[in-house]
Amino acid sequence: MSLLVTGSIGIDTVKTPFGVSKDCLGGSAVYFSMAASFFTHVRFLGAIGADCPFNLKYIFKNRRVDFTGLEVRYKSKTFRWAGSYEGPMNEAITDFVELNVLAEEPPKVPDEYKDSKFVFLANTAPILQIQLLEQLDNPRFVAADTMNLWINNNLTDLKRLLKKIDCLVLNETEARMLAGEHNLIKAAEKVLRLGPTVVVIKKGESGSIIRRADGQLFVLPAYPAIIVKDPTGAGDSFAGGFMGYLAGQNKTDFATLKKAVAYGTVVASFTISDFSLKGLTKITRRNINNRLNELRKLVKF
Amino acid sequence: MSLLVTGSIGIDTVKTPFGVSKDCLGGSAVYFSMAASFFTHVRFLGAIGADCPFNLKYIFKNRRVDFTGLEVRYKSKTFRWAGSYEGPMNEAITDFVELNVLAEEPPKVPDEYKDSKFVFLANTAPILQIQLLEQLDNPRFVAADTMNLWINNNLTDLKRLLKKIDCLVLNETEARMLAGEHNLIKAAEKVLRLGPTVVVIKKGESGSIIRRADGQLFVLPAYPAIIVKDPTGAGDSFAGGFMGYLAGQNKTDFATLKKAVAYGTVVASFTISDFSLKGLTKITRRNINNRLNELRKLVKF
Numbered sequence: 001m002s003l004l005v006t007g008s009i010g011i012d013t014v015k016t017p018f019g020v021s022k023d024c025l026g027g028s029a030v031y032f033s034m035a036a037s038f039f040t041h042v043r044f045l046g047a048i049g050a051d052c053p054f055n056l057k058y059i060f061k062n063r064r065v066d067f068t069g070l071e072v073r074y075k076s077k078t079f080r081w082a083g084s085y086e087g088p089m090n091e092a093i094t095d096f097v098e099l100n101v102l103a104e105e106p107p108k109v110p111d112e113y114k115d116s117k118f119v120f121l122a123n124t125a126p127i128l129q130i131q132l133l134e135q136l137d138n139p140r141f142v143a144a145d146t147m148n149l150w151i152n153n154n155l156t157d158l159k160r161l162l163k164k165i166d167c168l169v170l171n172e173t174e175a176r177m178l179a180g181e182h183n184l185i186k187a188a189e190k191v192l193r194l195g196p197t198v199v200v201i202k203k204g205e206s207g208s209i210i211r212r213a214d215g216q217l218f219v220l221p222a223y224p225a226i227i228v229k230d231p232t233g234a235g236d237s238f239a240g241g242f243m244g245y246l247a248g249q250n251k252t253d254f255a256t257l258k259k260a261v262a263y264g265t266v267v268a269s270f271t272i273s274d275f276s277l278k279g280l281t282k283i284t285r286r287n288i289n290n291r292l293n294e295l296r297k298l299v300k301f
Numbered sequence: 302m303s304l305l306v307t308g309s310i311g312i313d314t315v316k317t318p319f320g321v322s323k324d325c326l327g328g329s330a331v332y333f334s335m336a337a338s339f340f341t342h343v344r345f346l347g348a349i350g351a352d353c354p355f356n357l358k359y360i361f362k363n364r365r366v367d368f369t370g371l372e373v374r375y376k377s378k379t380f381r382w383a384g385s386y387e388g389p390m391n392e393a394i395t396d397f398v399e400l401n402v403l404a405e406e407p408p409k410v411p412d413e414y415k416d417s418k419f420v421f422l423a424n425t426a427p428i429l430q431i432q433l434l435e436q437l438d439n440p441r442f443v444a445a446d447t448m449n450l451w452i453n454n455n456l457t458d459l460k461r462l463l464k465k466i467d468c469l470v471l472n473e474t475e476a477r478m479l480a481g482e483h484n485l486i487k488a489a490e491k492v493l494r495l496g497p498t499v500v501v502i503k504k505g506e507s508g509s510i511i512r513r514a515d516g517q518l519f520v521l522p523a524y525p526a527i528i529v530k531d532p533t534g535a536g537d538s539f540a541g542g543f544m545g546y547l548a549g550q551n552k553t554d555f556a557t558l559k560k561a562v563a564y565g566t567v568v569a570s571f572t573i574s575d576f577s578l579k580g581l582t583k584i585t586r587r588n589i590n591n592r593l594n595e596l597r598k599l600v601k602f
Contacts, residue, residue: 182389207508219522221508224520226484298518
């Protein structure tokens with residue numbers, strides 16, 4: 001089943017204790033698509049400016065990503081982000097951000113994409129996420145990401161969005177902020193009362209939790225990665241593995257949701273092992289499957 | 302197989318957002334013994350002063366805890382601790398501490414205890430842990446806890462201790478501090494190079510990791526507890542469940558170690574559900590087993 005993603009394409013400069021990656025390819029839709037393409041066909045929706053040095057179609061050659069929805073705006077500039085990670089690399093410090101094309105009108109959904117059944121709305125203003133959703137015919141499973149900025153400043157829009165989606169994917173700080181509750185299980189339940197039937201809480205190196213409105217719960221530690229060079233894109237890759245697996249299976253029952261969280265966890269562990277997309281481009285589905293089996297063994301008692 | 306524990310008996314005053322528990326029973330050896338007694342016989346070694354208002358033998362009536370090693374020092378006072386937990390209750394703020402009997406000579410190991418095969422040295426000065434260990438005949442599996450104070454101020458003693466024990470149980474902050482390494486898997490490996498063959502890293506609400514010198518690894522999320530009223534004793538109860546299960550099985554192979562970590566996790570989740578020992582005294586082994594099965598189901602995918 002095809003999977004539509006909309007999000008950013010970025011020119012990133014990332015500094016970590018392991019080196020600097022200058023003007024490399026980044027952005028939520030890029031990490032998401034690369035991760036999801038191991039599992040299913042991906043419909044890519046995003047915009048770049050004339051200055052974009054990356055040939056996305058070439059970079060994604062032989063991967064199942066459709067770029068019909070890639071808009072090149074010749075009078076605009078591509079989104080740019082520069083960030084650094086220090087010490088334990090738990091959090092990115094934004095050194096520089098230039099929204100450019102992201103501050104303009106969002107890309108239009110091409111007719112060929114309107115029948116998409118699985119949809120991921122990467123983090124952006126909730127009003128834009130709603131507008132995008134309204135262009136689709138009859139999606140089956142819509143997931144969205146969000147962030148502290150919208151929780152603090154655009155809560156009304158965010159609450160409107162939450163009534164329209166099936167699944168919210170967010171990190172633990174955001175979950176606590178949105179729910180006004182520290183205990184993550186209770187926070188998940190409060191988020192569910194706002195609309196979605198599934199909430200996935202990412203806890204970074206502490207793993208993730210998935211809670212469904214019917215009370216089903218799954219907790220998974222992160223893959224215990226030893227090689228962590230650049231955490232950029234970990235969350236979007238997690239979402240890509242998660243949604244990619246669901247769309248690939250064309251199922252959203254709880255057993256499939258759990259396996260999808262495990263695939264998201266594993267794909268993210270490859271992303272952080274190298275700079276930019278290098279952690280993902282050097283692996284195959286077989287590497288992912290092997291690590292999934294390893295993770296399954298690691299949590300078994 | 303009998304399990305020897307040495308640690309503190311405390312008169313605790315604990316304040317959490319859920320209330321105040323004044324002058325209640327606490328201390329590492331107390332929490333440990335209550336937790337371990339669900340699984341095996343426990344030999345208790347500790348000292349109290351004349352002021353101790355608790356009749357331990359009565360409180361532990363019908364539990365498998367031997368108090369031959371309880372010293373009542375009529376000229377001394379019992380260890381006292383007052384602490385508070387705020388908001389997310391991640392960390393105790395010590396409001397008041399009076400070492401009293403803990404600042405004196407440690408209790409002597411009774412002859413009847415000298416053949417103990419499983420031993421837990423709760424957190425205290427590493428030199429005292431070594432002295433205690435030297436009084437034992439031929440223990441099979443010795444685990445110890447430690448804390449930042451000793452890592453910072455008594456590292457030479459601590460390193461001597463590490464060469465004499467089989468297993469170190471510590472929290473993630475302490476592991477990072479001792480190893481000088483943020484990545485917990487690498488930190489565990491560095492700790493193993495200091496002596497023990499097994500290291501257990503407790504990550505609070507993020508679960509735990511167990512790493513063995515032969516490369517075996519197990520990661521487990523915490524039980525997703527909704528009721529958390531008082532985190533005091535969680536770590537000692539974890540250790541009690543862990544060591545209690547090992548001693549009860551009289552085994553230390555990796556499959557048993559993994560199950561022991563799971564039991565420790567489950568027992569700790571009961572401890573934090575109420576003040577002082579109330580979370581543990583109101584349950585049975587059947588409750589523990591049920592929750593273990595629930596945890597096993599929660600991590601399965």
